[in-house]
Amino acid sequence: MSSAITISGLVKNFGQTRALDGLDLEVATGEIHGFLGPNGAGKTTTIRILLGLLRHDGGSATLLGGDPWSEATELHRRLAYVPGDVMLWPNLTGGEVIDLLGKLRGGLDLAKKQRLIERFDLDPTKKGRTYSKGNRQKVALIAALSSDVELLILDEPTAGLDPLMEAEFRNTMDEDRDDGKTVLLASHILAEVEALCDRISIVRKGQIVESGTLAELRHLTRTTISAEVSQDPGPIAQLPWVHDLLLHDHKVDFEVDSDRLGEAVEILAPLGVRSLISHPPTLEELFMRHYRDGEAT
Amino acid sequence: MMGTLLGTGRLARFILRRDRLRLTIWVAVLALVPIGVANAFIELYPTEASRQELVLSVGASPALTALLGPVYDSSIGALTAWRVGTIISLLTGIMTVGTMIRHTREEEETGRRELLGSTVLGRHAPLLAALVVAIGTGLVLGVVVAAGMIGIGLPATGAFAFGLGLAGVATAFAGVGALAAQLTEGAGAARGIGIGIVGFSFLLRVAGDGAEASGLGWLSWLSPIGWFTRIRPFADEQWWVLLLWLALGTVVVVWAFAITARRDVGAGAFPPRPGQAMAGWGLRNEFGLAWRLQRGALFGWSVGLAAIGLVFGSVANSIGDLFAENPQLAEIFERFGGEEAITDVFFSVAVSIIALVASAYAIRAVLRLRVEEEGMRAEPVLATGVTRLGWSSSHLVFGLLGPAVMLSLAALVAGLAYGVAVGDVGGEIWRALGSALAQLPAVWVLTGVAMALYGLAPRLVAVSWAVLVSCLLLGQLGEILQLPQWALDLSPFTHIPLIPVEELEVLPLAVLLVIALALTGAGLVGFRRRDIQPG
Numbered sequence: 001m002s003s004a005i006t007i008s009g010l011v012k013n014f015g016q017t018r019a020l021d022g023l024d025l026e027v028a029t030g031e032i033h034g035f036l037g038p039n040g041a042g043k044t045t046t047i048r049i050l051l052g053l054l055r056h057d058g059g060s061a062t063l064l065g066g067d068p069w070s071e072a073t074e075l076h077r078r079l080a081y082v083p084g085d086v087m088l089w090p091n092l093t094g095g096e097v098i099d100l101l102g103k104l105r106g107g108l109d110l111a112k113k114q115r116l117i118e119r120f121d122l123d124p125t126k127k128g129r130t131y132s133k134g135n136r137q138k139v140a141l142i143a144a145l146s147s148d149v150e151l152l153i154l155d156e157p158t159a160g161l162d163p164l165m166e167a168e169f170r171n172t173m174d175e176d177r178d179d180g181k182t183v184l185l186a187s188h189i190l191a192e193v194e195a196l197c198d199r200i201s202i203v204r205k206g207q208i209v210e211s212g213t214l215a216e217l218r219h220l221t222r223t224t225i226s227a228e229v230s231q232d233p234g235p236i237a238q239l240p241w242v243h244d245l246l247l248h249d250h251k252v253d254f255e256v257d258s259d260r261l262g263e264a265v266e267i268l269a270p271l272g273v274r275s276l277i278s279h280p281p282t283l284e285e286l287f288m289r290h291y292r293d294g295e296a297t
Numbered sequence: 298m299m300g301t302l303l304g305t306g307r308l309a310r311f312i313l314r315r316d317r318l319r320l321t322i323w324v325a326v327l328a329l330v331p332i333g334v335a336n337a338f339i340e341l342y343p344t345e346a347s348r349q350e351l352v353l354s355v356g357a358s359p360a361l362t363a364l365l366g367p368v369y370d371s372s373i374g375a376l377t378a379w380r381v382g383t384i385i386s387l388l389t390g391i392m393t394v395g396t397m398i399r400h401t402r403e404e405e406e407t408g409r410r411e412l413l414g415s416t417v418l419g420r421h422a423p424l425l426a427a428l429v430v431a432i433g434t435g436l437v438l439g440v441v442v443a444a445g446m447i448g449i450g451l452p453a454t455g456a457f458a459f460g461l462g463l464a465g466v467a468t469a470f471a472g473v474g475a476l477a478a479q480l481t482e483g484a485g486a487a488r489g490i491g492i493g494i495v496g497f498s499f500l501l502r503v504a505g506d507g508a509e510a511s512g513l514g515w516l517s518w519l520s521p522i523g524w525f526t527r528i529r530p531f532a533d534e535q536w537w538v539l540l541l542w543l544a545l546g547t548v549v550v551v552w553a554f555a556i557t558a559r560r561d562v563g564a565g566a567f568p569p570r571p572g573q574a575m576a577g578w579g580l581r582n583e584f585g586l587a588w589r590l591q592r593g594a595l596f597g598w599s600v601g602l603a604a605i606g607l608v609f610g611s612v613a614n615s616i617g618d619l620f621a622e623n624p625q626l627a628e629i630f631e632r633f634g635g636e637e638a639i640t641d642v643f644f645s646v647a648v649s650i651i652a653l654v655a656s657a658y659a660i661r662a663v664l665r666l667r668v669e670e671e672g673m674r675a676e677p678v679l680a681t682g683v684t685r686l687g688w689s690s691s692h693l694v695f696g697l698l699g700p701a702v703m704l705s706l707a708a709l710v711a712g713l714a715y716g717v718a719v720g721d722v723g724g725e726i727w728r729a730l731g732s733a734l735a736q737l738p739a740v741w742v743l744t745g746v747a748m749a750l751y752g753l754a755p756r757l758v759a760v761s762w763a764v765l766v767s768c769l770l771l772g773q774l775g776e777i778l779q780l781p782q783w784a785l786d787l788s789p790f791t792h793i794p795l796i797p798v799e800e801l802e803v804l805p806l807a808v809l810l811v812i813a814l815a816l817t818g819a820g821l822v823g824f825r826r827r828d829i830q831p832g
Contacts, residue, residue: 051680053829073684081680087673090406090483092572092580092589099576100586104681125571129406129482140677 004029004064004151004182005050011058012045012206019045021206022059027184027199029150032177034197035186036287042206043186044084047155050184051081064151077106080144084155084186086136088128094139095124101143113146119168133160145172152176152183158192170195190284202287210286218280222255225264230272239267250274301558303419308426309433312400316430322763323392324438330385330770331459332445333778335377339449340779348376355379360643363507363612364650366517366526374446374455374531382462384773386525387499388766389438389463390470393431394491397474400427403484405563414562424478424557428471428550435467455531462528465542469521470495472549479556482565489597496601496654498522500608507612521545583683587691590669591662595695598658599703602651606707609647610714610729613640644711644732645795651707652736652790653769655700656743660761662695663747666824667758673831685825689752693817696744701737708733732796738809739789743768745816752823755830 005027012020020042027033037043048054050063052072061068066075088097098117102108117124120138131139137160144152158166173196176183187193193200194214201211210217222243227233233252237245241260246253256264261278268276313320342348348371355361355368362368368379401424404410410423439460446456470491477491478484498520505517506526517523521542528538556566579585666689669675678688708729716725747761771780771788785791789812792805 048676048829051676053676053679055826055828072679073682076680077682079680081677083673083676083680085673086677089586089590089674093574095574096572096576096580100580101677101681103576103581104583104678104683106682123571124574127569127572130569 002029003027003062005033005184006062007046007050007059009059010046010049010056010061012042012049012054013057019206020049020056020059023203023206024208024211025201026211027182029182030180031198032173032183032185032196034193034200035184035203036188036190036193036200037186037203038188041203043203044155045206046203047081047153047184047186050153051076078149079151079153080105080147080149081153082137082140082144082155082157084159086133086140088131088136088139090127090129092128093125094122094128094131094135097128097139098124098143098146101140102147105147105149107148109146109148113142116142116146116172119172120165134162134165137161138165141169145176150182152181154183155186156188157185158187158189166192190282190287194282217286218258222281223258223261224253224255224279224281225268226253226277227251227268228274228276229268230274231270233271236267301419301421302425303422304417305419305422305425305429308413308418308422309429312426312430316396316399320396320430320434324434324441326766326770327385327388327392327438327463328441328445330774331377331381331442332449334381334774335373335446335449335451337777337779338373338376338380341777342373342376345371348372351376359507359510359615360613360640360646362509363503363643364646366502366506366523369529369532372452372455372531374451374459375529377446377451378455378459378530378532379526380777381774382525382530383499383502383522384769385463386466386522387495388769389435389466390495390498390522391492393435393467393470394474394477394488394495396431396434397427397471398478398484398488398491400430401475401478402481402487406482406484408563410562421554421557424475424553428475431471431474432464432468432546435464435471438467439464452531454534458528458530458534458536461539462525462530465528465539466521466525468546469542469549472546472553475553476549476556479553479560480566482563482569485594489594493597493601495522497604500605502526503612504608507608508615511615513615583678583688583691584694586678587665587695591665591692591695591699594658594661595699595702598654598699599706602654602703602707603710605647605651605654606710607714609644609651610711611718613643613647613711613715614718640715641798644729645798647711648708648729648732648736649772649790649793649795651704651733652700652740652793653765653772655703655707655736656740656765656768658703659696659700659740659744660747660765662699663693663744663751664758664761665695666692666751667755670755670829671831675829676831679829686821689748689821689824693744693748693821696747697741697817700740700744701734704733704736704740705730731801735796735801735806736790736793738806738813739793741813742789742809742816745813745820748820749816749823750820752820752825752827755827 003026005025007023007025010020010023011018023042023046025046035043045054049056049061050068052068055069063075064078068075088094098113099108120142122135122138122142137157141157144154158169161169173183185193185197197214199211199213200217201208203209228251230250233247233250236242236252236254237247241256243255342351352368352371365379365383369375404423413423442463443456443460446459447453473494474491477487477494480490481487499522501520502517502523505514505520505523518527524538524541527535529535580589675688679685709726712726712729713722716722719725743761743765746764747758750758750761768788768790771785772790775785789809792809794800794802794805
């Protein structure tokens with residue numbers, strides 16, 4: 001079994017609105033897969049179908065080799081889920097909720113639970129209604145991360161966490177990666193996905209628009225170059241493969257397709273380079289490009 | 298002070314906008330009841346002589362006096378006020394408390410109040426806006442009823458007393474709701490306190506009017522529902538009684554505002570205490586979770602039903618006292634089957650009231666499923682190894698077994714209270730138990746209705762409450778409104794033999810059980826097939 005999640009042509013309608021419009025997604029066993037998209041793109045709907053909470057209207061979905069709707073309960077014992085909007089029972093304590101969810105899943109690593117409670121600095125004796133959003137999130141995270149499961153499905157898991165706790169979350173994820181757990185991480189926080197994920201799928205309006213490793217995705221896009229040269233940089237403007245050129249005296253900013261990077265350096269070298277900064281596209285730029293292109297069509 | 302009330306008008310309009318359908322239905326139903334009953338009395342008792350006869354037989358029946366209050370005059374209006382006064386003030390109280398909690402504590406619990414509070418809105422505006430709407434609804438109801446009564450030819454003075462009485466009931470219970478909303482952090486508990494006080498007021502009136510002969514008549518004067526009888530519409534109106542509602546309303550409203558002024562938004566009167574850091578042995582599966590979520594309400598309702606049983610049992614006993622003091626009366630009733638027959642009638646009516654209250658619990662217990670789903674708390678549980686069937690059964694079990702426990706408890710207490718007095722504890726308890734448990738199949742039909750709606754049409758679960766109120770109105774007023782038999786047959790309670798007055802019949806009970814089973818099954822299957830729909 002090399003695939004933890006296989007989705008093809010998934011369709012889901014809510015009345016007149018089409019939430020998922022032929023979505024394809026492949027998550028390999030053992031990888032941390034970033035599921036990236038703006039609000040309302042269909043991330044949560046996809047996850048809920050995977051959890052058997054919603055029925056799909058078309059296409060197919062396979063989770064851990066089983067059918068997410070008809071084999072829901074058996075599959076749920078092998079996964080843990082952190083919802084995007086964590087709501088707790090007002091009169092149960094955080095500690096009770098962690099234990100309960102663990103028992104309902106069929107087991108909890110008590111030592112890991114204790115470690116995570118300390119790491120995330122959670123007071124487990126407080127009642128659900130007295131927790132802040134961030135603390136509710138911690139309760140759900142600790143419950144999921146201390147379960148002994150193969151697959152973690154996390155829907156915007158760091159929403160509401162402060163930067164310190166976010167860093168703790170990343171550390172924990174790195175450990176889980178080493179344990180061989182598969183993770184589906186839905187998010188719109190790009191830095192988080194960039195730091196954690198092996199592969200990424202970008203979803204927009206119910207369809208996957210791009211999928212691959214960060215390196216592969218970057219390959220498809222342009223590298224930004226900022227340089228200061230001693231001679232007149234004018235000739236650069238003549239080149240057809242230079243995009244978004246900005247000239248200011250001896251300063252020059254432009255973008256090139258990644259496979260033209262070598263040629264760009266050759267053009268710059270004879271002009272007398274005083275400083276040169278080149279950076280690959282950030283995920284943000286990737287994301288914005290897909291989002292903008294989509295809007296235009 | 299003006300600053301803290303800023304925005305009240307706008308907020309009140311917003312509440313009306315949200316509740317326009319809910320309040321319209323309430324007012325329409327509550328207004329139709331007295332007008333319909335008055336019309337029925339005009340047809341049924343056209344002559345003064347026939348009405349005199351009715352008043353005499355009612356006045357001689359302590360059971361009827363206990364359940365409906367004393368009758369003061371033989372006019373159509375006075376008879377109508379007597380027949381519908383208690384039930385309509387009870388329902389007005391429930392409507393008013395519901396409106397208050399819905400727009401105060403519930404808004405705080407869900408966090409919506411916080412969103413509003415950050416806008417240009419005074420600290421006291423939300424509470425005042427809810428009061429304006431709740432009391433305003435009572436006034437509108439009063440005016441509509443009064444206009445309707447005048448329209449069918451009843452005297453205007455009495456019609457206004459009746460209408461103002463309803464507004465008075467609404468004012469007092471709006472205050473009660475406002476106060477209850479300040480006490481607990483959870484809206485469910487606040488609603489329980491408020492409606493519990495409405496129910497307690499009803500019991501005080503029953504106890505006072507039923508045990509008048511034992512010198513306990515003053516109990517009715519402690520009850521805002523009892524005051525509705527005491528304003529005596531159409532029978533030498535006592536207008537000063539209006540001041541009682543006004544005084545009670547003012548006191549509790551001032552009290553509620555005093556608490557709001559001091560407490561934090563979202564907080565209750567009692568500071569939250571820390572709890573267990575780890576789940577105990579009981580909290581290990583979905584049934585343990587359901588027990589944690591349901592046990593408070595189960596205990597509260599059980600205590601309430603035991604109290605109803607105690608009042609009914611004791612009142613039945615004081616009916617016996619009445620016969621002992623008045624041999625002439627006893628002689629009259631000997632013709633109807635003697636004292637025992639009269640208490641039997643009383644008990645059978647009392648049991649059907651208890652069954653309706655138990656049904657309300659059953660619906661509430663089942664609809665906890667919807668509360669969990671809407672509150673996004675079903676999702677994390679259903680994403681574990683818990684099956685849909687297991688999760689829905691864990692709450693359904695309370696809707697099935699809860700009423701059985703409560704009916705038994707109420708019957709035990711009533712049987713004990715009455716049995717001790719007549720010196721036959723063993724016999725009376727068994728009689729009461731049998732008569733109470735015979736109601737179970739009808740209660741379970743309502744459990745089934747709630748479950749079927751939840752599984753098949755989750756957005757329409759509130760219809761369960763409409764079904765319950767319809768059963769109440771059909772049972773209490775269906776016959777006097779001369780509704781056709783098929784309409785009366787719609788209520789499952791119509792088919793329950795009134796033990797001990799009637800013989801136990803197995804067939805209707807079996808049919809009701811099958812219907813309850815089918816509805817429950819349909820709900821469970823429907824829920825397994827549908828999407829989880831928060832909101």
